Amino acid sequence: MENVPKSVGIVLDGNRRFAKRLMMKPWMGHEWGAKKIHELLGWCIDLGVEEVTLYAFSIENFDRPKKEFDFLMDIFEKEFADALKNPNVEKNGIKFNFIGRIDMFPERVSSKMKELMKKTKDYDKLTVNFAMAYGGRAEILDASKKLFEKVQKGEVKEINEEEFRKCLYLQNYPDLIIRTSESRLSGFLLWQGSYSEIIFLPDIMWPEFTKQDLKNSVKEFYNRKRRFGR
Numbered sequence: 001m002e003n004v005p006k007s008v009g010i011v012l013d014g015n016r017r018f019a020k021r022l023m024m025k026p027w028m029g030h031e032w033g034a035k036k037i038h039e040l041l042g043w044c045i046d047l048g049v050e051e052v053t054l055y056a057f058s059i060e061n062f063d064r065p066k067k068e069f070d071f072l073m074d075i076f077e078k079e080f081a082d083a084l085k086n087p088n089v090e091k092n093g094i095k096f097n098f099i100g101r102i103d104m105f106p107e108r109v110s111s112k113m114k115e116l117m118k119k120t121k122d123y124d125k126l127t128v129n130f131a132m133a134y135g136g137r138a139e140i141l142d143a144s145k146k147l148f149e150k151v152q153k154g155e156v157k158e159i160n161e162e163e164f165r166k167c168l169y170l171q172n173y174p175d176l177i178i179r180t181s182e183s184r185l186s187g188f189l190l191w192q193g194s195y196s197e198i199i200f201l202p203d204i205m206w207p208e209f210t211k212q213d214l215k216n217s218v219k220e221f222y223n224r225k226r227r228f229g230r
Contacts, residue, residue: 003218003222004048004049004218005049005175005176005197005218006049006175007050007051007052007175007176008044008049008052008053008177009052009054009174009176009177009178009188009189009193009196010040010052010054010179010180011178011180011185011186011188012033012036012037012054012055012056012180012206013180013181013182013186014180014204014205014208015029015030015033015205017029017205018033018206018208026068027068027071027072029207030072030075031075032207033206033207035207036206036207036209037054037079040214041092041094041126043211043214045092045126046211047215050125050126051174052128052129053099053128053129053131053170053174053189054129054131055131055188056130056132057076057133058131058133058134058186058187059101059104060135062104073108076112077112080109080112080116081112084112084115084119089120090123092125092126093123093124093125094125094126095121095122095123095124095125095126096120097129098113098114098116098117098129098130098132099129099130099132099134099139099169099170100131100132100133100134100135100169101134101142102132102133103133104133105132113132129170131169135187136188136190137190139169139170139190140190140191142167142169143164143169146167147164147167150163150167168191168192170189172192173192173193173194173195173196174189174193174196175196175197175221176196176198176217176218176221177196177198177199178198178199178201178214179198179199179201180201180204180206180208180209181201181202181204181205181206182200183200183202185198195226197226201217
């Protein structure tokens, strides 16, 4: 497709409701959601998207029931371990980043995240940012603390938007944000998404998301006139 947004953010929502619809345990939907991410990355490569940021686990998600939380940690550990061994990661030049307070995760999960970032840091065809232990307010708070420390050390002479941007988890701004299952952002990229085009798909659960849904979202994106406040 022509005129594809360079950077896309997606809120991956609806896994549990999808599982309930199929009369499965709610947390079983996360397995379906993980498989969908595999497909999504292939679609992004096919369409020419250069960066995708996925809201996969919020700070509030740490309050999920223990059985579901443990199930999710097992999925994360397995998926990241598999990515470390997957030859298609290098073949397709996929760079992985994890943004958020990732040290909140169990060491068995956070260590895989750090290893995957280190291994793929020089790949440059598709950048995949996983927002993990993430919250938009937490990001702004952490960036403010980091900027304050820089001012104290004399590293920053003037406080402005550019210096603040450098302190965020994610420095790039998404052109398009897609949210499945609901019609709200739930704190996703509050600073970076100020002028992103937002498309809500409240009737589509994340495991149901298709390549055509992505293409339709891209088409709608380019049918909009972006004014950036002007």
